[in-house]
Amino acid sequence: MRNNRFALFLMLVAFALAFMVPVHPLYSAETDGGDIVYEDTGKKPPVVFSHQKHKEAKNKCEDCHDKIFQKKKGAADAGGKMDMDALKEGKYCGACHDDEKAFTARKNCKKCHVAP
Ligand code: HEC
Numbered sequence: 001m002r003n004n005r006f007a008l009f010l011m012l013v014a015f016a017l018a019f020m021v022p023v024h025p026l027y028s029a030e031t032d033g034g035d036i037v038y039e040d041t042g043k044k045p046p047v048v049f050s051h052q053k054h055k056e057a058k059n060k061c062e063d064c065h066d067k068i069f070q071k072k073k074g075a076a077d078a079g080g081k082m083d084m085d086a087l088k089e090g091k092y093c094g095a096c097h098d099d100e101k102a103f104t105a106r107k108n109c110k111k112c113h114v115a116p
């Protein structure tokens with residue numbers, strides 16, 4: 001009896017997974033980058049970069065990798081080069097966040113610097 005219930009449970013799980021995967025492709029931080037948190041922000045709250053949201057906004061991997069960003073968390077900020085001056089000059093996030101491709105980094109502080 002117990003075994004039968006377990007088998008039924010497994011069947012239900014398999015059934016659910018079979019239908020879930022095509023509708024909601026599983027999102028993996030390993031392959032798709034996940035969320036990246038930047039904390040070198042002085043008195044401002046940390047910055048959260050979401051791969052998921054950028055994907056939803058129709059950005060392709062090639063739009064960022066590897067001409068703007070390497071596929072390595074923290075690489076851009078090695079040595080503290082990624083600051084607001086760099087962004088305003090059109091580097092890093094500022095390559096798109098320039099009021100043309102996306103909202104500008106000259107304003108909108110709270111869109112990127114989100115309270116934890
Ligand atoms: C497009 C996203 C984005 C917007 C909009 C944005 N920032 Fe930033 N900010 C960043 C990123 C990314 C860093 C780098 C963080 C790191 O390297 O750890 C940063 C770093 C900083 C820093 C620390 C480095 C420095 O330049 O002094 C301050 C202070 C800062 N931001 C203030 C602001 C203010 C004020 C605004 C609004 C006028 C703003 N930011 C808007 C993404 C953004």
Ligand code: HEC
Binds near residue numbers: 032049060
């Ligand atoms: C809008 C820009 C952008 C797009 C589009 C983008 N990425 Fe990224 N990706 C980043 C940033 C920023 C980082 C962190 C780099 C850094 O901190 O120097 C990153 C890092 C990564 C990492 C390393 C994560 C880690 O924890 O070290 C992987 C893997 C990755 N991306 C995969 C992808 C894949 C796959 C796609 C397409 C589905 C993609 N990215 C699309 C901006 C982007």
Ligand code: HEC
Binds near residue numbers: 057063112
């Ligand atoms: C290849 C272009 C590109 C780059 C590079 C890029 N973004 Fe974006 N980002 C976009 C687009 C397009 C959108 C959606 C349109 C908009 O919101 O103006 C967006 C939206 C966002 C949003 C709003 C997400 C939401 O809907 O809640 C945040 C926050 C953000 N980006 C932060 C960053 C940060 C931080 C970086 C650098 C680490 C970055 N972006 C680099 C293109 C880019």
